[in-house]
Amino acid sequence: MSRTFIKTVLIAAVTVTGISLATASPAKAGNDDLAKFLFGATALIIIGKAISDNEAKAAPVYKSKPKPRPRFTKALPGKCLRRYNTWDGRVRMMGNRCLENNYRFTHRLPNSCRTRVRTDNGMRRGYQMRCLRNNGFYIANR
Incomplete structure (x- = not known):
């Protein structure tokens, strides 16, 4: 009953x-x-x-689950890898603008890896690839 x-x-x-x-x-x-x-x-x-x-009999209160935060990944997009010829040799770096458009976690990249390079086409900004590798980042796809 x-x-x-x-x-x-x-x-x-x-x-x-x-x-x-x-x-x-x-x-x-x-x-x-x-x-x-x-x-x-x-x-x-x-x-x-x-x-x-x-x-x-009042309406039950439902708590919504918090949205999961995207997981931080250290895999960098391969299409952002740039090779520039400078007056003292070749430089490999990840292009700054390309990373901002294709990589969601640019705010997590180490500031110590930021660099500027003078090329025949002007100044280029980005991140040194060797420095990024030393900090655990890698290129995901090429």
Whole structure:
């Protein structure tokens, strides 16, 4: 049997008992006050039960799961690897703008690896590949 059915039957029994006590015995001086008290107490119990049932049926509150943060990866996109000829030799570096467009975690790259290189086509900015490898980064695909 369900709990609500049992509670309803119990409340009805208490109510009927309170009413029958008030009407069953002959009118005596003290018995009339007792009947009024029992009737009032029963009414309060029924009202309290109705309020508590209404609160129990309130809409449940669901907590949403936090969105998982993207995992930081040290795999750099291979298409950002650049080779530049400078006056003192060849330089391998990851292009700054290419990384900003294709790698989500540029803010996690070590600042000590940042570099500028003067080429025949002007200044180029990026990250030294050797420095990045020493810090655990690698090229994912070429």
